Every structure is written in structure tokens, then in C-alpha cells.
Amino acid sequence: MPQHLIRKLEQFACLAPADKRALEDAAARKVRLFGPHQDIIGEGDEPEHVNLILEGWACRYKQLEDGRRQIISFFLPGDLCDPHVFVLREMDHSIGTITPVRLAEIHRDQILHVTEEHPRITQALWWEMLVTAAIQREWTVNLGQRTGRERIGHLLCELFIRLRGVGLTEGDSCLLPVTQVDLGDATGLSNVHVNRVLQELRASGLIVLRGKRLTIPDLEALQRVALFNLNYLHLYREGPDFDANGSDQPLA
Amino acid sequence: MPQHLIRKLEQFACLAPADKRALEDAAARKVRLFGPHQDIIGEGDEPEHVNLILEGWACRYKQLEDGRRQIISFFLPGDLCDPHVFVLREMDHSIGTITPVRLAEIHRDQILHVTEEHPRITQALWWEMLVTAAIQREWTVNLGQRTGRERIGHLLCELFIRLRGVGLTEGDSCLLPVTQVDLGDATGLSNVHVNRVLQELRASGLIVLRGKRLTIPDLEALQRVALFNLNYLHLYREGPDFDANGSDQPLA
DNA sequence: CGGCGGCTTGAGCTGGATCAATTACCGTGG
DNA sequence: CCACGGTAATTGATCCAGCTCAAGCCGCCG
Numbered sequence: 163m164p165q166h167l168i169r170k171l172e173q174f175a176c177l178a179p180a181d182k183r184a185l186e187d188a189a190a191r192k193v194r195l196f197g198p199h200q201d202i203i204g205e206g207d208e209p210e211h212v213n214l215i216l217e218g219w220a221c222r223y224k225q226l227e228d229g230r231r232q233i234i235s236f237f238l239p240g241d242l243c244d245p246h247v248f249v250l251r252e253m254d255h256s257i258g259t260i261t262p263v264r265l266a267e268i269h270r271d272q273i274l275h276v277t278e279e280h281p282r283i284t285q286a287l288w289w290e291m292l293v294t295a296a297i298q299r300e301w302t303v304n305l306g307q308r309t310g311r312e313r314i315g316h317l318l319c320e321l322f323i324r325l326r327g328v329g330l331t332e333g334d335s336c337l338l339p340v341t342q343v344d345l346g347d348a349t350g351l352s353n354v355h356v357n358r359v360l361q362e363l364r365a366s367g368l369i370v371l372r373g374k375r376l377t378i379p380d381l382e383a384l385q386r387v388a389l390f391n392l393n394y395l396h397l398y399r400e401g402p403d404f405d406a407n408g409s410d411q412p413l414a
Numbered sequence: 415m416p417q418h419l420i421r422k423l424e425q426f427a428c429l430a431p432a433d434k435r436a437l438e439d440a441a442a443r444k445v446r447l448f449g450p451h452q453d454i455i456g457e458g459d460e461p462e463h464v465n466l467i468l469e470g471w472a473c474r475y476k477q478l479e480d481g482r483r484q485i486i487s488f489f490l491p492g493d494l495c496d497p498h499v500f501v502l503r504e505m506d507h508s509i510g511t512i513t514p515v516r517l518a519e520i521h522r523d524q525i526l527h528v529t530e531e532h533p534r535i536t537q538a539l540w541w542e543m544l545v546t547a548a549i550q551r552e553w554t555v556n557l558g559q560r561t562g563r564e565r566i567g568h569l570l571c572e573l574f575i576r577l578r579g580v581g582l583t584e585g586d587s588c589l590l591p592v593t594q595v596d597l598g599d600a601t602g603l604s605n606v607h608v609n610r611v612l613q614e615l616r617a618s619g620l621i622v623l624r625g626k627r628l629t630i631p632d633l634e635a636l637q638r639v640a641l642f643n644l645n646y647l648h649l650y651r652e653g654p655d656f657d658a659n660g661s662d663q664p665l666a
Numbered sequence: 667c668g669g670c671g672g673c674t675t676g677a678g679c680t681g682g683a684t685c686a687a688t689t690a691c692c693g694t695g696g
Numbered sequence: 697c698c699a700c701g702g703t704a705a706t707t708g709a710t711c712c713a714g715c716t717c718a719a720g721c722c723g724c725c726g
């Protein structure tokens with residue numbers, strides 16, 4: 163079931179068949195379905211388990227008292243919503259679906275068990291946590307320094323490359339099941355302005371966007387326009403003989 | 415030496431004397447001094463150890479090719495710069511000082527050793543990592559949704575409360591050793607505009623700022639103006655009989 | 667005393683916001 | 697097959713928060 167997670171982790175580590183089976187097992191215990199635009203967990207709730215997105219898109223968001231809403235990150239298939247969140251008492255933000263979502267609820271004991279038995283997975287989850295943090299930092303840069311066109315371009319690059327990492331692109335295109343309002347909430351722009359920026363990107367041939375399908379004919383060109391530097395996604399890969407046992411896991 | 419770190423962690427967990435000794439020991443091995451406006455580690459470098467700020471202010475930042483610079487987070491005394499960073503091959507951002515800084519370089523094995531022997535510390539470091547991530551998310555909201563005055567107000571609230579947590583406030587005031595350019599780089603505003611916002615906050619009596627000393631006569635008022643909600647700092651505290659052994663550590 | 671980094675202030679400009687329609691795109695029921 | 701209703705995309709017009717440029721000022725240090 164969790165092919166996407168496995169595929170993602172394999173960008174970093176080589177997992178043995180037993181590792182994969184352990185992940186499959188953990189993700190099969192409890193599967194839940196959500197409709198579009200539904201909260202998976204809300205601010206103030208107590209997190210009880212780790213959610214693994216199996217299918218569909220979701221997002222982390224925060225709403226200010228006066229209604230302004232910021233999307234803090236997108237969750238794509240294969241993404242884990244905080245593999246450790248139960249250390250904290252309550253959620254300081256919400257997680258909601260964008261499309262219909264199928265997810266696996268993984269109990270904390272499961273996580274504990276899997277990571278105890280499978281050092282490669284532990285190592286790979288560390289990598290995934292650190293990359294998630296790096297993405298969050300990059301969003302800070304995006305919102306703080308980039309212009310509208312750069313922000314949107316950057317976000318599209320990131321999403322495309324992340325989707326590619328879990329096998330959800332076809333050639334130079336992918337699905338982009340978000341509204342322009344969502345894009346605005348993620349980039350700190352108004353929906354009207356998002357619309358205009360998208361037109362501009364279309365007009366300069368940097369993207370093709372029809373319905374929910376995004377095509378990026380020349381990814382490098384878009385990256386250039388958006389000042390997108392791949393390094394923060396840390397997509398190097400350890401050698402095939404990589405063995406997590408050989409390198410100690412910090413904090414573990 | 416690492417009183418600030420200990421004090422910070424004690425906001426969350428009760429540390430035994432042995433725990434504190436272990437932290438003191440780890441932080442005493444290798445101490446380094448930096449001048450102001452110096453890089454501690456740069457983008458592209460390979461991280462070799464964990465840095466613990468003992469004294470002074472530093473920041474994480476990222477510079478775009480054309481010179482635009484975003485401060486991604488501030489490091490205050492007691493802050494750890496990524497207690498796990500060596501999982502990644504190279505830095506995707508830089509860390510630089512603001513004031514002169516005294517820091518402890520902690521070797522990864524040290525961290526490993528301390529966390530193996532001291533579950534309460536492990537738990538507390540998890541808490542600190544998660545709060546760091548929450549702060550990063552809040553910055554995303556800050557940059558994406560808040561107005562200039564709200565952004566600056568929010569940042570000042572956050573810094574004040576974090577400083578208070580490590581014992582570096584005196585009553586309603588603290589040191590704020592950053593330039594207005596720095597504040598601009600952190601909030602995505604121009605230095606000129608930062609200046610005007612500060613004037614405005616001063617004029618409305620929300621802050622007193624003379625030289626490097628910031629006074630917040632009415633913190634709640636400033637919080638209200640900045641739409642600052644304390645919850646993301648997770649400053650509840652476990653009971654005095656809290657014992658990390660009783661609650662499993664995830665991923666460990 | 668002169669130089670320099672940082673703070674202030676003024677003036678004019680603009681990226682992006684807001685407000686207000688209008689139009690395209692469904693999915694649904696008749 | 698079409699009419700209907702709701703959501704999302706688009707367009708136009710106007711406004712403003714925050715930017716840029718430029719100059720002056722202040723305090724500190726060599």
C-alpha cells in the first residue's frame with residue numbers, strides 16, 4: 163500500500179525487502195477515507211497517531227482570528243504528518259484535505275516498533291523529517307523574499323519534483339488538484355494575483371496548465387525564473403551498499 | 415555552562431542532577447568564540463557537529479543569487495543548531511552570528527551517548543526540536559499573512575518570550591542586539607519600512623526601544639496587536655513527577 | 667576630526683490588494 | 697439533451713502598503 167512512502171524513502175536509502183514489509187504492515191492496520199476539504203485534525207486537538215497519506219493531497223494550515231488563512235505545507239502521497247507529534251500536548255495548527263484522501267493511521271507504538279527493528283527505516287525517516295524542515299525553511303524564503311511570479315514558480319517546481327520522487331508524474335506533467343485560492347493561501351498572494359501570475363507564466367511558455375493538469379515543458383527554465391535551487395531537497399542517494407547500521411542514528 | 419539550555423529544557427521536563435551534569439559535560443568539551451557578523455557554517459559545507467549557543471545571538475539565513483537575504487530563524491542562548499543535522503550531506507543554508515557568540519561544539523557521538531543514557535533529555539530534546547519546527551511554521555504564517563506592524567510585533571513577542579524562557583529578560587525588558595536591516599531580513603520588509611513600523615509601535619506605547627534595549631510595557635497588548643497566540647511555543651510543563659521512562663520516545 | 671555604520675525622514679512609484687462583475691466549468695436533476 | 701446552481705477562473709478598475717531612491721543625521725571609534 164505505501165508504495166509512495168517506500169519510493170520516497172528509497173530516494174535516500176536502500177531498503178531491504180523486510181524493511182518494506184514492515185512499512186506495508188504498519189500502513190495497513192488502519193486506513194481511513196476523507197472527502198475533499200475536510201479537517202483531518204484541528205488546532206487544539208490532541209494528536210493520537212501518525213498519519214500517512216496514501217492517496218490524495220492535504221495541507222497543513224493555520225487560520226488567524228480574522229479569517230486570513232495560510233497554508234503552511236502540502237502533503238502529497240507518501241508524506242507523513244509528523245512522525246513524532248505526540249510529544250506535544252496539542253496541535254498548534256490544523257491539517258485538512260484538499261482532494262479526497264486515503265490515509266493510514268499509524269499508532270505510535272507501531273512507529274516505535276518499526277524503527278527499533280529497522281535501522282535503515284529509522285535513518286530514512288530522519289532524512290524525511292529533515293527534508294520536511296528544509297522545505298519549511300525554503301517556504302520562509304519564498305514568502306519573505308520572492309516576487310509573486312517567483313513564488314508561484316518556485317512552488318510549482320517543488321511540487322513537481324516532490325511528485326516525481328514518488329512516481330506521480332508522467333514525463334513533464336503532473337496533476338495539480340488545487341484551486342487558485344489554495345495557491346494564494348500558500349504563497350501569501352490574493353487569488354486574483356495568482357491568476358494573473360499564472361497567465362503570465364503561461365504566456366511565457368513556462369507552464370501549461372489546463373484543468374487540473376500541469377505541464378512544465380522546460381523545468382530548468384522555470385527553476386531559473388523562480389530562483390529554485392534543488393539542494394534543499396537533499397536528493398543525493400547513499401550508495402547501494404549503504405547500511406544504516408554503520409552510521410549511528412542521532413537522538414536514538 | 416549551558417545554563418540557558420538547561421533552563422529552556424526545564425520549561426518542559428524535570429531534569430535530574432545527573433541529567434544536568436551530562437549536559438554540562440557535553441557542552442564543555444569544545445567551546446569556540448566568534449565575532450559579530452561571522453559565518454559559523456556556510457551553505458554547502460558539511461556539518462560535523464551540533465552547535466549549542468552559549469552566549470550571544472546568531473541566525474540561520476539564506477541568500478539568493480541576486481543578494482536578497484532572508485533570515486530564517488534566530489538562535490538565542492540555549493539554542494541548538496539542529497541536533498541531528500549530520501544525517502544530511504551538506505548544509506542548504508548558512509548560520510551566522512549577529513553579536514559575538516560563544517558556542518559549544520558537540521560531537522555527534524556525545525549527543526548519542528547523552529540521549530542513550532538520559533531518557534529525560536531525549537524527551538526534552540524532542541520537545542525542543544518540535545517547538546523549533548513550530549516556530550518555523552509560525553514564521554511562514556507571519557510572512558504570508560501578517561501586515562508589517564503585525565509581523566514586527568509578532569517577532570518581538572516571540573523573541574521576548576523565548577528570552578524569558580532562558581532567563582534573559584529583566585522584568586518587561588530585554589536586549590535586542592539586532593539592526594533594523596536584520597529585522598527587515600527576518601520579516602521580509604525593507605529597512606525603511608521596519609523603521610516606520612517601529613516608530614508607530616513606539617508612538618502607540620506598545621514598545622520602548624532605546625539603543626539595544628527593548629521594553630514591552632504591556633505584553634498582552636502587543637500580542638493582541640500582532641495576533642500572537644502563545645500556543646505554538648508549547649510552554650506547558652509536565653508535572654514534577656514527570657518521568658520520560660514512562661512514555662516511550664518515538665523514533666528512538 | 668573624519669569616516670562609517672546605522673537610524674530617520676521625505677518623495678514618488680509599484681506590486682499586489684480589494685472590489686465588483688462576468689464568464690467558464692462542472693455535476694445534477696428533470 | 698438541456699436548464700440550473702454552485703464553484704472556480706478571469707477581467708477590469710481603483711487603491712494602498714510597502715518599496716526605492718536620496719539625503720540628512722547621529723553616535724561611535726580610530
